[in-house]
Amino acid sequence: MPFLVAGDPSLEKFKELCVAIEPFCDILEIGIPFSDPIADGPTIQEANVRAFKAGITTTRALEGIKDIRSKTEKPIIILTYYNILIQGAQTIEESLDKTFKNLKQNGVDGILIGDLPIEEADLALKVCEKYDICLIFLIAPSTTEERLEKILKSARGFLYLIAVMGITGARSRVAQITKDTIQRMKEKTEEILPIFVGFGISSPEHASTIINAGADGIIIGSAMVNIITKNLSDFVEMKSEMVKFVSSIKNAMMALQKHNSRS
Amino acid sequence: MNYYGKYPDKLGKFGEFGGMFAPEILMPALTELTEAFNKYGVDENFSKEFYQILKDYSGRPTPLYYAGRLSENIGCKVYLKREDLNHGGAHKINNVIGQALLAKKMGKTKLVAETGAGQHGFATAIAGAYFGMPTKVFMGQIDIKRQAYNVNRMKLLGAEVIPVKSGSRTLKDAVNEGLRYWISNVHNTHYLMGSVVGPHPYPLMVREFQRVIGRETKRQILELEKRLPTAIISCIGGGSNAIGISYDFIEDKEVHLIGVEAAGEGRNTDKHSIALGKGRKGVLHGAMQFLLQNEFGNIMETYSVSAGLDYPGVGPEHCFLKTIDRLKVSDATDKEALNAFKKLSLLEGIIPALESSHALAYLIRNKDKFRKEDIVIINLSGSGSKDLDIIKKYVKDTIK
Ligand SMILES: Cc1ncc(COP(=O)(O)O)c(C=O)c1O
Numbered sequence: 001m002p003f004l005v006a007g008d009p010s011l012e013k014f015k016e017l018c019v020a021i022e023p024f025c026d027i028l029e030i031g032i033p034f035s036d037p038i039a040d041g042p043t044i045q046e047a048n049v050r051a052f053k054a055g056i057t058t059t060r061a062l063e064g065i066k067d068i069r070s071k072t073e074k075p076i077i078i079l080t081y082y083n084i085l086i087q088g089a090q091t092i093e094e095s096l097d098k099t100f101k102n103l104k105q106n107g108v109d110g111i112l113i114g115d116l117p118i119e120e121a122d123l124a125l126k127v128c129e130k131y132d133i134c135l136i137f138l139i140a141p142s143t144t145e146e147r148l149e150k151i152l153k154s155a156r157g158f159l160y161l162i163a164v165m166g167i168t169g170a171r172s173r174v175a176q177i178t179k180d181t182i183q184r185m186k187e188k189t190e191e192i193l194p195i196f197v198g199f200g201i202s203s204p205e206h207a208s209t210i211i212n213a214g215a216d217g218i219i220i221g222s223a224m225v226n227i228i229t230k231n232l233s234d235f236v237e238m239k240s241e242m243v244k245f246v247s248s249i250k251n252a253m254m255a256l257q258k259h260n261s262r263s
Numbered sequence: 264m265n266y267y268g269k270y271p272d273k274l275g276k277f278g279e280f281g282g283m284f285a286p287e288i289l290m291p292a293l294t295e296l297t298e299a300f301n302k303y304g305v306d307e308n309f310s311k312e313f314y315q316i317l318k319d320y321s322g323r324p325t326p327l328y329y330a331g332r333l334s335e336n337i338g339c340k341v342y343l344k345r346e347d348l349n350h351g352g353a354h355k356i357n358n359v360i361g362q363a364l365l366a367k368k369m370g371k372t373k374l375v376a377e378t379g380a381g382q383h384g385f386a387t388a389i390a391g392a393y394f395g396m397p398t399k400v401f402m403g404q405i406d407i408k409r410q411a412y413n414v415n416r417m418k419l420l421g422a423e424v425i426p427v428k429s430g431s432r433t434l435k436d437a438v439n440e441g442l443r444y445w446i447s448n449v450h451n452t453h454y455l456m457g458s459v460v461g462p463h464p465y466p467l468m469v470r471e472f473q474r475v476i477g478r479e480t481k482r483q484i485l486e487l488e489k490r491l492p493t494a495i496i497s498c499i500g501g502g503s504n505a506i507g508i509s510y511d512f513i514e515d516k517e518v519h520l521i522g523v524e525a526a527g528e529g530r531n532t533d534k535h536s537i538a539l540g541k542g543r544k545g546v547l548h549g550a551m552q553f554l555l556q557n558e559f560g561n562i563m564e565t566y567s568v569s570a571g572l573d574y575p576g577v578g579p580e581h582c583f584l585k586t587i588d589r590l591k592v593s594d595a596t597d598k599e600a601l602n603a604f605k606k607l608s609l610l611e612g613i614i615p616a617l618e619s620s621h622a623l624a625y626l627i628r629n630k631d632k633f634r635k636e637d638i639v640i641i642n643l644s645g646s647g648s649k650d651l652d653i654i655k656k657y658v659k660d661t662i663k
Contacts, residue, residue, distance in 0.1 A: 034561065040443075085560075086545065117285060140287045
């Protein structure tokens with residue numbers, strides 16, 4: 001499952017990239033930019049800045065998502081920060097209602113909120129239920145069992161496991177803590193929700209290692225954005241490199257599936 | 264008025280403000296910190312140790328000084344709470360000694376902090392040296408330029424100053440980077456937040472460490488005047504000096520509590536930092552608060568001549584105190600602050616921080632509202648030695 005920031009490098013190009021990679025992914029994850037993304041590393045911060053410079057607003061991001069929705073049946077998940085969602089009306093409750101209604105109408109299936117832990121999620125859970133949108137929770141190597149239980153009671157869709165104790169950003173290898181955490185979390189969540197692992201995955205080898213450790217899926221963000229950053233002056237190359245990259249991941253996943261179903 | 268002991272609640276809420284809007288990765292660290300603070304915050308030995316350090320090392324209690332010539336000029340009794348006389352030149356030391364002591368008890372070995380004016384960074388560097396804890400300070404590139412004096416002081420104390428190049432390259436971005444660093448290093452590092460902002464338990468914890476200002480002030484004014492003050496005026500950046508001096512007067516409803524934000528080039532321009540006065544509810548850096556933001560919830564760039572007030576948000580407790588009408592919120596422009604700066608220097612031989620000059624500027628502008636027998640206390644949160652470079656630039660064309 002790939003992640004791109006809405007409006008990066010521009011709204012039109014972003015949409016074109018989404019459509020190009022769509023055949024190779026199971027879910028599309030799209031970031032709605034926020035000015036102060038504290039859980040994101042330099043790569044995704046830069047993507048946010050590029051998107052803002054190209055004129056992205058929450059309204060335009062949602063129009064873009066609506067367009068993409070009309071071209072794919074696959075689930076669309078958005079990732080953003082809480083402050084983006086509580087705008088537009090007098091009270092927080094009314095604002096959330098308005099925003100989530102809007103999200104639904106534009107074809108969003110699930111949402112991940114980077115700075116909304118379970119302790120603060122009551123209002124968001126309520127509107128998610130009302131508009132049938134999955135509220136996806138992050139879990140981390142440091143998440144305690146007590147909190148995991150609380151999260152499992154409310155989470156829907158899948159659990160997003162942060163692979164490392166850190167912020168987003170491509171890393172060169174899969175840490176032991178990642179494998180250990182997957183196994184520890186898997187024991188608790190089996191049969192409740194699938195676990196997708198993100199933060200730091202940058203190659204088909206990583207992806208295979210993580211699936212072999214027991215994860216149900218992977219999320220690739222910074223490595224995708226790096227392809228944009230690297231090819232800003234050549235969109236044709238950007239698109240073709242991105243397609244090549246996601247298809248290599250997809251192939252690795254398919255190979256694993258075949259292997260696993262045979263054994 | 265029945266206020267004490269009620270705020271914040273267990274989830275860190277002051278009414279609808281505050282809370283713990285933090286990335287999942289930080290939640291266990293915040294819980295650990297809350298538990299540690301709940302334990303040591305009520306521990307008598309901890310309090311003793313804390314105050315002993317402030318006494319021996321920082322020179323507390325700071326004087327409550329009757330400013331005679333200024334009083335004459337204003338037309339009421341003006342007292343200055345001399346936080347500028349603290350070691351390090353500002354009230355910031357109270358908080359850093361408290362937090363670093365707590366961090367030490369928690370077994371943390373390193374400190375990381377954000378800074379705007381460099382006052383909090385400098386204070387953190389002091390605590391780092393005092394307790395032998397390696398210290399990193401994140402500071403916006405713009406602030407590094409305008410507060411070179413403090414940058415040098417931090418470096419002399421062995422702190423590592425890390426320039427922040429993202430966003431508006433000022434305080435809010437330094438908080439972002441500091442938190443990002445903390446996210447990756449929570450196991451051995453304490454994040455030493457510089458004001459009553461951020462996720463729970465910071466607004467509570469920083470307030471408790473800064474309350475020493477108000478406790479002393481209350482004792483001192485009762486000794487000196489045998490009555491409570493008419494008003495207490497403080498500048499508000501994040502709000503730590505303001506809540507520090509005001510908290511112990513909240514239930515004394517005859518005492519007017521006044522907070523002064525930075526109006527920069529004017530409250531009707533787009534170059535100011537009037538978060539309480541002009542902001543809209545939102546979530547930044549872990550807390551629900553009044554924020555300067557655009558219609559989509561993206562945080563705006565703020566401005567003030569004083570780096571320490573240049574922040575788009577404000578402590579959740581101030582938001583709450585404003586909503587319940589217990590805190591009067593006002594603001595002062597760069598120009599008014601600079602004039603106040605000059606006035607205090609000339610009349611009293613005290614060079615105030617540009618931040619504190621905002622509180623003074625409010626009094627100067629509103630002097631007609633006070634009667635001769637009224638007692639007004641200004642929280643002189645810091646010394647202006649750090650601001651001399653800026654003052655030199657403005658002195659010719661701005662000060663009348
Ligand atoms: C001297 C002084 N006063 C006031 C402030 C503003 O902070 P707060 O509102 O938390 O007291 C600062 C911040 O750096 C400062 O250095």
